[in-house]
Amino acid sequence: MIITMAHGSGGAFTSELIDKIFVKEFDNETVKELEDCAVIPGSKKIAMTTDSFVVKPIEYPGGDIGRLCICGTVNDLLMRGAKAKYITCGFIIEEGANSETLKRIVHSMAETAKEAGVIIVAGDTKVIDGNGGIMINTAGVGFVEEGLDISSRNLTPGDLVILSGNLGDHHATILGSRMNITNSIKSDNAPLTDIVSNLLKEKINIHTMRDVTRGGLATVLTELSRSSRVDIKLEEDKIPVSNAVRDFCGLLGLDPLYMGNEGKCIIVVPKNEAGKALEVIRNSKYGENAVIIGEVKEMAEDKACVYIETEIGGKRILDVLQDEGLPRIC
Amino acid sequence: MIITMAHGSGGAFTSELIDKIFVKEFDNETVKELEDCAVIPGSKKIAMTTDSFVVKPIEYPGGDIGRLCICGTVNDLLMRGAKAKYITCGFIIEEGANSETLKRIVHSMAETAKEAGVIIVAGDTKVIDGNGGIMINTAGVGFVEEGLDISSRNLTPGDLVILSGNLGDHHATILGSRMNITNSIKSDNAPLTDIVSNLLKEKINIHTMRDVTRGGLATVLTELSRSSRVDIKLEEDKIPVSNAVRDFCGLLGLDPLYMGNEGKCIIVVPKNEAGKALEVIRNSKYGENAVIIGEVKEMAEDKACVYIETEIGGKRILDVLQDEGLPRIC
Amino acid sequence: MAEIDVKKYVEFLQKYDGEELRLMEVCGSHTAAISKSGIKKIISPKIKLISGPGCPVCVSPSAFVDKLIELGRDGAHIVCFGDMMRIPGKESSLNEEKGKGLKVDYVYSPMDILPMAKENPEINYIFACVGFETTIPVYTLLLDAIIRDDIKNIKLLTALKTMPEAIDFLCANDAKIDGFIAPGHVSVITGTKAFYEVSNKYKVPMAVTGFSPKELVVGIYALTKTCINKDSFLKSGKSLVGNYYKSVVLDEGNTKAKDNINKYFKKGDAIWRGMGNIKNSGLYLKVEYSKYDAGSFDLIEDYKINKACRCSDVLMGKISSKECPLFKKYCSPLTPQGACMVSSEGSCYQAFKNGD
């Protein structure tokens, strides 16, 4: 079936779409009620976030926009130490979209939600002029335990910076299909639930976590260093990048440090807990390749900075991503 | 400034947009933290909803997409008896959009949020190919008091149905600008906070509330009648429609019963509370023109239905909106 | 009509207990107005209101849609009325093709194409001209403007139909109709006289009727009375065609509009979806204006989506929508199996929506 403007009218066509595709996949009591608003158990302290996903193509090696839109929002919740609980999803569908594709995407959302331990409690569908594209917004609510304070302001000199795995896979996957470069790189899109819940279970004193998405490691670390007013020194040869991604970047003049990921995070912990944290992460799903990539330092000048000592002993100062003229990857 | 793909890169351009436009307007402690996820006080029972807004034009007589996206989500929360608290917003901006327009929209969001008593705690911005359009998803969280049960399943024979005001203004406004018909009709987009909080304050035993949006009164009531397995009888001459909207519909072959609204709701209460409820609503902001339009009846046949007795004594059975081939209005 | 108290006519129609009367409306707006009024639920079961081929969009054959899609794929921008978007061609509709990149816009008035064409001289525009006598004069005004302003990038694809010939066809083909609710807005243009010939030929009563619930009561009452008293009418030489919409319908209709039609268009055979070819029931641009035509001749294919669809019987008044085996089971506005379910003026659509 081809989706047309009528499917966004709010009438019978919309109901058909909701019943046959969404409710069927997001099979839970709340969604089945088909209220305009879900009423669900809460918690004393909650976390809340949102992201829209406009990636093209919507299906790519290793994942699809359905998996992505769950991972993106769940990971943002996890990064503040929240237990991710509820997801809302807003679909913006361009007329001409195929309902079979939509079904696959929605199925993937449902599967990923299960993996991440969240339930989808509310949704919305709009159809707009266009050529068959699908965009999804997800918002998420998580529960935060009292006393937990994980934020970008908590970096402390002496802390070590752990990166949960290789850089650039998601970005290279999306860009490869856009640029017609064949390779076997797969998106890393994944919910980081296991890593975070294991760290919390082991009572690791996490200062800061951040998923390394749009803008890449350099942007994320620069933002953190500015929030906490510290420097971060990275060791270039520790930063894990697959050979395929490295050469992919070489071909297009890109830098893995600025490439987006959708299943990677940095975790900053006090030096004396870093060993244990690393072990916990490595034993968690999607954390197998975690490494310590750097150290938090006192701010040396009047502006916080992230830097790398290069192989010839030079000092390369990183900054946030400027414009790299790339297509959308999330 | 013209917004280009670079503003969605997640780097410096995106930060610029966020700082100069969003954070400035959504001036609150949580948003200023610029975390990927807000951590905020919660409640034992919460309500959660989402809607995306793709209305064109984005600025129209009586409102704009900024006001609309707050009202739409706030009203969905209110309709379950929740106190609307937090809003997240996901902007999908087409390249070519003008930052001055965006500023106005965002300002309008901020003003409407204030009016509705909600705070905007998290946001996201994506830029996509296109021609200057702006789409916004909002998700909302509200707090629900224990014991409150307002849902579409609670219609009871004998209940009276109150409509909070005139039908069709928003829809006619949007369509008028699309169809080049000049008139002075203005969108009714408004947060129904005052109506609902006054009803709750007065301890009115609300069975069901529903905002009358896409699909119009006929669709909303038909859905409710099916959820509760009751009939609803409407009195045609009670249903308030302005002359301008009535003739506007006449011109285009539309039916006010199927026209969308963005600041109207139906409130269903037991017959003995209807008088007081009506008074409370009429004394609330945006409820001045409220009227009792019908009554809930036992289901007469095996299928729930909503019907009107026409001026000649005929019985017109309403159904959900089929496809009316209209442009998007929300 | 406010001054007429229709209560006693309603009562008459309720209590009617004479021979079964089958009354057909042949105007889509009547179909919709009858549904909305709920009148079917209150009149005697002996008066059956039947919907005929009154929706000009529904009766366009699949070939017309296919041709629009073909023109669009060749780069033209299609402009049409909103209802046209969902009508199925052989494999697709304008709505579906729009999602695949076809340029399609819908407008309130055909005249709205003029500013579009002037603003984008490099784009070729096609107006999808459907309609009966009510709408055809509008196209003549469009042609006036195109010629006056020498606009080179608008063409018309036409599937224009005329009502008296359709009624003649129904009568000639055993439609078993006792009387016709004659189309109010068509009559504004044609005048009541246009129906005299067919009414005389088949001795069939006709009532030109308005669209409000009260006007419907008046028209149906008058038609019923005329049917009952047909013999007296005939004997007295009184015409069986009555005009109950006098505020806008004249015996001669709108002569200026009729002249305009004759200036640009000539009669020809036309395919009605589900009904086949009806002789002389179409209007086509005259040879001297053929440069404004986008290929409207020979659009004869009328592809049937579902073999079991009984649209043709519905349109001919032989069965009601409910009697079609597909109605509400396989056929709904979401999954239309025939033309009558597609446009919001189609008889099956109206039957579905208003629970007739």
Next chain:
Amino acid sequence: MAEIDVKKYVEFLQKYDGEELRLMEVCGSHTAAISKSGIKKIISPKIKLISGPGCPVCVSPSAFVDKLIELGRDGAHIVCFGDMMRIPGKESSLNEEKGKGLKVDYVYSPMDILPMAKENPEINYIFACVGFETTIPVYTLLLDAIIRDDIKNIKLLTALKTMPEAIDFLCANDAKIDGFIAPGHVSVITGTKAFYEVSNKYKVPMAVTGFSPKELVVGIYALTKTCINKDSFLKSGKSLVGNYYKSVVLDEGNTKAKDNINKYFKKGDAIWRGMGNIKNSGLYLKVEYSKYDAGSFDLIEDYKINKACRCSDVLMGKISSKECPLFKKYCSPLTPQGACMVSSEGSCYQAFKNGD
């Protein structure tokens, strides 16, 4: 280069305490590679690394962008490298115009335009051809394919430039450069010999250099040594041009590529943004191929966005980006006031991004 231990060369460059040396790289990739390597932070302050006009995108004059926009507005689809999108014309950029409806696509390779043009024969495509000697041969292969497959809907808008003439211009205009880090990839095509003439004319040392940090150390070390020992070199008749990128750079370069360039293009004057006209520094399609040209001649306007911008001095090596009064104050990648801040290979952009 893995086998060379560069430690002692780094040490040499650190400890250098001779006369101040001003070494200029004239290749955008070198600008980026030098920034990334952090080498400026470790070598002696007496060795100044200066960025020249090495970004082919940045040096295209505003008229080139304006012409692309004009062609796009006339209905053509513009295809370009990603960096081209943000370069400002007089009033707008391709990026901004894209948001207003201009059709612009960026690609990895100019050859990617071929399938696009074959799939959409009704659309006219324009490739925005910028580049030095490295990229120009790619356009000759594109032309080969266009001619071989008789493709009628691709044209080139060119702003092609050649390096030796630019270096000559710098030397002739008082740029005060002691030595040039010669562009590695340009040299792959031109060969080292292409630089002999200008090096001899101005007695200026040049080192053809690769792009890894180690290769940079080797090249800069060699260039420094050559500068110090210039007199001995000259006395001994040894060329001041050294090749330290031997894995891909030959003395003769790529003769096949050079032949191809000569087949399609002829030399002519060219405007370099911020620098003005450099005699014979441009390449233009020959008359016999002019049907593939979209109007590349006379694109001479070079609109200056901000009068205070010192791009021209930066490009000429007369000041570093930091010395421009607008740098980091009014001029940033978000609000570029000059060409050097626009492309990611621009010297001000690199200085901004890597905190030089």
Next chain:
Amino acid sequence: MCVAIPGVITQINDNNTATVDFNGNLVNAATGLVDVSIGDNVLVHAGCIIQKVSKSEAEEILDIFKEIEELS
């Protein structure tokens, strides 16, 4: 698509149109089919005036009905 409803002419424009007011909704309707003046009640279909609306309807119809009654 066959909607036609009555409005009042409030202005005659240059370009062969008149402004027709439908309870505050203003439509520029083509005048080519009917001679109209300001104040006329007119029937508009798809952006064209197709007829003037006269007011003396009810009585005429009641007269016809009387005739019919007499016939029966």
Next chain:
Amino acid sequence: MCVAIPGVITQINDNNTATVDFNGNLVNAATGLVDVSIGDNVLVHAGCIIQKVSKSEAEEILDIFKEIEELS
């Protein structure tokens, strides 16, 4: 835009291109500027092979450096 990096030719194609492998990234690069065979290390710029890469670089450079040292 001036990126050029080395890869290995894994296949020669009909349409004047060769498949060049960059650690698993396969690019169809035009062959018109260089005669190539499978297994060649080549430099690719903007989708075109612009040169073969030879391997014996280090020694040559050290030789040059020796010469330069001798000059100084």
